[in-house]
Amino acid sequence: MTGPSAPGGPSVPEAAGDGRRGRPRSxxxxxxxxxxxxxxxxxxxxxxxxxxxxxxxxxxxxxxxxxxxWPGKNALLLDVVRSLDDDLPPAPGVSVRDDLVALLEHLRRRGLAKRHSAVLRTVLTHVQAQPDVWREYHETVIRARREAVHAVLRRGMARGEIRADREVEVLADLFVGPMLARALIDERTALPEGLAEQIVDTVLEGVRPRP
Amino acid sequence: MTGPSAPGGPSVPEAAGDGRRGRPRSxxxxxxxxxxxxxxxxxxxxxxxxxxxxxxxxxxxxxxxxxxxWPGKNALLLDVVRSLDDDLPPAPGVSVRDDLVALLEHLRRRGLAKRHSAVLRTVLTHVQAQPDVWREYHETVIRARREAVHAVLRRGMARGEIRADREVEVLADLFVGPMLARALIDERTALPEGLAEQIVDTVLEGVRPRP
Amino acid sequence: MTGPSAPGGPSVPEAAGDGRRGRPRSxxxxxxxxxxxxxxxxxxxxxxxxxxxxxxxxxxxxxxxxxxxWPGKNALLLDVVRSLDDDLPPAPGVSVRDDLVALLEHLRRRGLAKRHSAVLRTVLTHVQAQPDVWREYHETVIRARREAVHAVLRRGMARGEIRADREVEVLADLFVGPMLARALIDERTALPEGLAEQIVDTVLEGVRPRP
Amino acid sequence: MTGPSAPGGPSVPEAAGDGRRGRPRSxxxxxxxxxxxxxxxxxxxxxxxxxxxxxxxxxxxxxxxxxxxWPGKNALLLDVVRSLDDDLPPAPGVSVRDDLVALLEHLRRRGLAKRHSAVLRTVLTHVQAQPDVWREYHETVIRARREAVHAVLRRGMARGEIRADREVEVLADLFVGPMLARALIDERTALPEGLAEQIVDTVLEGVRPRP
DNA sequence: TTATAATCGAGACGGTACGTCCGGTCTTAAT
DNA sequence: ATTAAGACCGGACGTACCGTCTCGATTATAA
Structure with missing residues (x-):
């Protein structure tokens, strides 16, 4: 999407290599x-x-x-929600643990933002019911985000900081799932400060007591 | 709701202690x-x-x-979704680990059931947009389920099988969140067999490599 | 309305010559x-x-x-309107002119009565749309009233007070029609006192100036 | 009502002196x-x-x-009935007697027309129950027709063909009332040919026998 | 300069669903 | 058997929104 309407913007016909005629879109x-x-x-x-x-x-x-x-309401809403995902979140990072905390913290902050939270809730609610639209959103937005987590984890595996005997997808859910569950289901009770660290550290260390 | 229409049934006026008049509901x-x-x-x-x-x-x-x-569509759909939660899932259990696996396995199976999955997805999508209805659902259904997890975890803490230096709510999300994230977001890609054990064991042991 | 269900009253099944059983109608x-x-x-x-x-x-x-x-709304309303026609109007009378005035005066008074006027208007409006009900009303109520006028006119013809070279039906309309037109169409502007005499005398004498 | 939709047409907003916007009504x-x-x-x-x-x-x-x-059913039906009154009936005329006959004959023909008769009966039945709608109909349609009769009669009075010692309104009812009574009450028994002449002549001459 | 053409705000179009009300029937418990 | 109460199915009410379409007006490029 390289037209006059930036990524996340309305879907331009995109045709007419150069010689467009008529009044341009406002x-x-x-x-x-x-x-x-x-x-x-x-x-x-x-x-x-x-x-x-x-x-x-x-x-x-x-x-x-x-x-x-836009061809319909869902496409419009989907674009709106996409327009809120512009702020590139991740970070190169020093340790794997810090990268994971940064990712989750980014997630948490966005879940807290009044605008983003309300929009996401309302819009996803609409969009999720349309499998095709949802799938597109999934493949353009969610997959990208997930890939970021996967990359971090794979790097950790390579470095020996993350156990390598589990599928990356499952491990990713272990970190991201708890935050998402809170953000999506618990209305907006909290997402308290420090939650990211708490999740990351506990998942890293395990829930069993350590000596 | 102990009237002629069981939990999950339509919202009966519930009035008239005994001498009901007029044709009864069909x-x-x-x-x-x-x-x-x-x-x-x-x-x-x-x-x-x-x-x-x-x-x-x-x-x-x-x-x-x-x-x-029902006063409207949302209330009806909410009741329908509730009617699918009748099957009491949990289990007393032997070890805390097995209890957790059982709970997550129950979650997984329900997420797989064609009926439940489709209903939940469609209905929650409707219902979640109505804050009051959603809140009620939250307080009657979700809280109960969550409490079951909390109970297991607290028992584990008392027994020394679960670390006691974390809030129970956070720990619960560590187990339940990953499964929910998969079920709610990944359309229905999988929820493969063995996922419950995998999640529980990994969260228990931690993600860091062990010697 | 003399019995519990007199003529004009509700339509009783009328069966069971004597041995009626069960709780009687209230x-x-x-x-x-x-x-x-x-x-x-x-x-x-x-x-x-x-x-x-x-x-x-x-x-x-x-x-x-x-x-x-009653079998339905129309039948009920029809009965109600009939119940207002009980008061026998006509009169034997001395001269034909006085009989006609009496008949029209009766019509006028009824048209003025708040109750009767409103009922008639509202009810006929309902009833007229159902041809069968209207026909029944016509044959039981209207025909009777019309017959009264016809009788008076025929008496006048026999006595030589009314010209005999016109059909009785037409003559009857000449007297009754003007009053009805006023009552039915002019909402309720007036029906002023003396209207009956005015109509009767003018129709009798004719509208052409007399020397 | 001089807009694009002629008298009898739907009630146009009539606003916007010239610069109408949006797609025009079909x-x-x-x-x-x-x-x-x-x-x-x-x-x-x-x-x-x-x-x-x-x-x-x-x-x-x-x-x-x-x-x-239209704001509702009654208004629509009222407009439909109005659309049947377009055909201007009266006529200048030679003698007063002929003018009256022409007017009543027009009334009779319309009462006979299958379309008009059925429509009028059905529609007025609806409309009459709504006093405001009926009033508007009365003031726009009925009054106009009545005025035509009044004009004829007043001309007759001036010429000495009609007695001048009666109110014009009453005289008008003497001619129009009988025809209306037949048309409205007698379902549709007849309105036989020659009725107009019969009524006019009899009312003119009077009902008393002449020597 | 003049076409040509795509856009704009506005709003009408045929449909469909909303939540309410009524018509006429049926089913209670009580009299 | 009838009573008051009220649930039953069907269907009309008037409103709102959907996605499409037509207006007159505006604003560009192409001839």
Whole structure:
């Protein structure tokens, strides 16, 4: 997606190698739409006002302008959620333990951010019900994130800091799963500071008492 | 909820200590409705036919009969999902490790069951967007399940099989979170046999290599 | 309405010549129902609360009690309107002119009565749409009234007070029609005192100026 | 009502002096709706299929398209009935007697027309129960017709062909009332040819025998 | 300069579902 | 057998949203 609308932006036809004709798409509309969705969600429009009709109204935009950019509500919402994932999180890092803590801390912070939390909850709720859309999100966003964890773990294995007799996927879930479970299920009780370290260290050390 | 409609059943007015008047609610309708929802979901009606209108049609029931029992779609779906949680899972158990494996295995099996998986995914997707409904589900179903894990862990702590320098809530997430993450996010790729043991043992032993 | 179910009252099965069994119909219910209808109509319930549901509620009666007495709403309303026609109007009379005035005056007074006017308007509106019910009303109530006019006119013809070269039906309409038109169409503007005499005399004398 | 939808047409917002925006209302829908109502009524849909739902279905139109044009069923039906009154009836005329005959003959013909008769009966039945709607109909349609009669009569008075010692309103009812009474009450027994002349002449000459 | 053309906000289009109400029937326990 | 109460199925009510379509107006490039 290299068009005028950056990654995460609306899906441009992308055709017409160079000689585009007619009035170009309004960048202002792009912004207004995405901002309207975020505003609506933050205002608690759990699902009520989150209709294409309401979004168009809130953005001061015609409905056709929405449908010209996205094929439907799910695609729009998916793009909105993607637009919040821009901030590249990971880090090269010193030790494997610190890399893992950094990754989980990033996850935690995002789960805390009012905007991101509400958006994610509301949007995923919509999107997850559409298997194809969800799959696309999975393959573009989630897989990337997961790969970051896998890379760290594989590096740890190579260095001998992580046991090598388990599948990487399972190990990754051991670290990421607990944080996700808290963020997705426990509404927003907490995600207290220090949770990342706590999870990483406990999983590393094990739950059995050590002498 | 100890009335004629068992836990998981429709929300009975519950009034009238004994001298109930008027024609009683039809148990056949109760059954037909819940079965219709399950059937529709299994048939893949991800969200399309999952309308009160469609449910009533599929159940051969008037819409009023639905609204007499539940205040809205979410409440109905919530009850349906609850009706799938009847099978008490846990186990007294011999060792703490075996108890944990049993709990996770139960989780895994349910995640695999075609019916439960589809229902849960579809329904939670609906329900989670309604904070109040979700909260109620959380407090009646999730809390109970979580408590079972907590009990096992506390027993383990008392016995010295589980380290006592971590909060029980965090430890519980370490075990349950990975399985949930897989079940909820990875569509249904796997949940392969042996996953429960793998998770429990790895979390118990830790991820660091042991000599 | 002399018996519990007199002519004009609810349509009793009428079977069982003598040996009726079981609990007898409640006369209180009969009264309550009819009164409820009249009350609702007078209160302006033009058509809104005029539902079987609302009538049963207002009468403090079960719906089945209504349907046990009348086959449907129209039959009930028809009976109510009939119950207002009990007061025998006509008069033997001295001169034909006075008889006609008396008949029209009777019509006028009834058209003025708040109760009768509102009921008639509301009910006929319902009833007229059901051809069979309307026909029955026509044949039992309207025909009788019309016959009274015809009798007077025929007497006048015999006496030489009324021209005999016109059909009686047409002549009857000449007298009754104007009053009805006012009563039915002009909402309730007036029907002023003296209207009956005015109509009768003008129709008798003719509209052409007399020398 | 001078907008794009002529008298008898749907109630246009009428706002926006010139710069109308958005897609304009479909004239095809206008036609389809009115035709559907007429068709349904002619097919005998006394009141059963005469629902907004049924009308929309029969017209191949969304329900919203109905409610965009009329606030409710009564208003729609009222407009339909108005659309049948377009054919200007009266006539300048030679003698007062002939003018009156022409007016009544027009009334008679309309009462006979299958379409108009059925529509009028069914529709007025609906509309009359809503006082405000009825009032509007009265003031727009009935008053106009009545004024035509009044004009004829006043001309007759000026010419000395009509007695001047009666109120015009009463005289008008003497001519129009009989025809209306027949048309509205006698289902459709007749309205035989020559009725107009018969009424006019008899009312003019008077009912008393002449020497 | 003038076409040509894609965009814009606005809003109507045919459908479908919402949650409520009523019609007419049926089923309770109580009288 | 009838009572009041109320549940039953069906279906209409009027509203809202979906995704498409048509308006007149705007804003670009291409001729």
């Amino acid at each position: 960048a202002a509309a792009d912004t207004a739409i995405v901002e309207a969705v975020l505003r609506l969600i933050e205002e608690g429009a759990s699902i009520g006002e989150l209709s294409m009709e309401g979004i168009a109204r809130a953005a001061g935009v015609g409905k056709a302008t929405l449908y010209r950019r | 148990a056949a309708a109760d059954t037909a409705i819940v079965e219709a929802v399950l059937r529709l979901i299994e048939e893949g009606a991800s969200i399309g036919e999952l309308s009160m209108e469609g449910i009533a049609r599929a159940a051969g029931v008037g819409k009023a009969t639905l609204y007499r029992r | 006369a209180a219910a009969d009264t309550a129902i009819v009164e409820a209808v009249l009350r609702l109509i007078e209160e302006g319930a033009s058509i809104g609360e005029l539902s079987m549901e609302g009538i049963a509620r207002a009468a403090g009666v079960g719906k089945a009690t209504l349907y046990r007495r | 004239a095809a829908a206008d036609t389809a709706i009115v035709e559907a109502v007429l068709r349904l009524i002619e097919e005998g849909a006394s009141i059963g299929e005469l629902s907004m739902e049924g009308i929309a279905r029969a017209a191949g139109v969304g329900k919203a398209t109905l409610y965009r044009r």
